[in-house]
Amino acid sequence: MAVARDGTPLERLPGIGPRLGERLGRLGITRVEDLPFHLPLRYEDRSRCVRLGELRPGESVLAEGEITAAEVVAGRRRRLVCRLADGSGSLELVFFHFFGAHRQRLTRGARVRVFGEVRPGPVMLQMVHPEWEVVAADAPPPAGGLTPCYPATEGVTQQQLRRAVTGALESAEAVRDWLPSALVQRQQLPDLATALATVHAPPIEADTRALLEGRHPAVRRLAFEELLAHRLSLLRLRRAHQAARPAPVLAGGEDRHAALLQRLGFALTDAQSRVRREIAADLASEQPTLRLVQGDVGSGKTVVAALAALTAVASGHQAAVMAPTELLAEQHFRNFRDWLEPLGVRVAWVSGRLSAARRRETLAALAEGEAQVVIGTHALFQEGVRFARLGLVVVDEQHRFGVHQRLALRDKGDDGRTQPHQLVMTATPIPRTLAMTAYADLDVSVIDELPPGRQPVTTVAIPDSRRAEVVERVRAACAEGRQAYWVCTLVESSELLEAEAAEATAERLRESLPELRVGLVHGRVKASDKEAVMAAFEAGELDLLVATTVIEVGVNVPNASLMIIENPERLGLAQLHQLRGRVGRGDAQSSCVLLYHGPLTETARARLGVLRESNDGFRIARRDLELRGPGELLGTRQTGALEYRIADLHRDADLIDAVQAEADALLDDYPEAAAALIRRWVGEGERYAQV
Ligand code: ADP
């Protein structure tokens, strides 16, 4: 993210002109204040000479030996080649540019100390154009230390970087320690000066591997500070947001709640009740709610959202529920209509595919406040949709939406006096490390319990060479009156190709399973047809549903007990877990077949193994994070928020608790330090994107 950042211009440092300044910009260094946090990629050790017999190609090292041969070799390029030996091995020094001094001093019998990168050569290991000096036989041991080598870019040398960093480290402002000393002591972190000195100029005995791998306290101190700064920035944004406008107080409606719970035919789980209470407390306050409801697939988030919507309606406000796909919006619409209309609540549906007349009618009902609850896709926040009194926005499966879409919907409810409460529901269980950093602006509720009677889904991985066997499984399940899904996936391909693959698969399955009623849905099927197919599957009029990943989220057919997923190796674990969550929703023992195309890579095997072993979405998401990194898990849209300069969410996960514990108090008690830390690490642009 290119953020205009204030700070000290780089040209303030000696030796940096506009050209070098611009090149440093390519490294993300735009101010003097950035330099101290540009950490070395590796260190050159000039503190000791490596014996020639122990040299390894690729290393940059100091070495010493006696010249046993020196000659100018003619050829395509004339060069001076010297052979160095120390009894343990030998090394060739190659100079393409050489002068009188080379020839005079690099002669047989001379003792030289060289520094350079060791490379494989035609005869033996070489150094091309090493730094060199002739030393006496009784020369003192090398006086150098560990020299940092920084990530560089074309036109920027290590020397220039070293000088720039050294210059910046002398700027008191750039390296001012903003962490209160009590905090530093409490967290047992080194102070900033010590941390920076250790990182940029480690003492000879320093554990450079720990430094480079980020396990050293010096680096952890910097990572801590960075995570803290991001957390502070989000907290500050959140406070500003909540202070901007109050939300309407939403409370009451107990009679309707009771009536709905009665109609459901099941009791809420303890976890649902707890989250419901947490939400109710939020809604009853003027402070705008910003709450994330996390719950594994099938944990029953929808009914919790419906109860919140009822509360809004009871207070004379409207509620909007936004779903990521048409399919899911339709399903929510049917649920909400069945649940709420008998209670006298008017539920509307906004879809990109409504006829013009229906659309006009629906929009008028919303604008006049006649429709009290509205369900829709992103069509909800498009032009022309206006609300009379929007009090609550529910965003389902929020990781599918860009944050800006969430904002746009909130803005619709902003009538200049109040803004709506916001509830975000996700079934992608976000590991705490991510939740804290990517969603710090939200309170988090977790539905950590499944409704009673659910059987864990048994998962097996089968190569597609055994496809016929899998087809028989489908036949057997359906013969028992169960239903099955067959999911065709193609990653990084078009909706068109995916649709074609699904059509071909459906055709083949119809041939092999003539006794079954087979339906097909994919992204290219007309909305009304899709709805009809889904309705038929729900009603048990279809046995097998062939689908693309359009069915990934939310679809709920409890009688379906078998799912086949083709090419599972191409999908993320969280996504596979979501897909698998379509079965195991009723009381039958359900299974999921991962029909992979072998041979699998080691990572792919490990990933499918995680899925086989666990039904716990949180655990799976954690493993996914380890195996693939945060960007993949959240989708690329949100990765911008996860690019840290030094911190690494996975490596530094154990710092998160402390960061969280310290952030609030720091913002309250040391606002100036908080502002400075945000400036240092996040920049002034902050992360609007996260509001
Ligand atoms: P998700 O959290 O994945 O959105 P849903 O809200 O779709 O889950 O709920 C999954 C299924 O579980 C639905 O059929 C729903 O009616 C049912 N359900 C929800 N809560 C309970 C409960 N407390 N007891 C039994 N079934 C429930």
Ligand code: MG
């Ligand atoms: Mg859902």
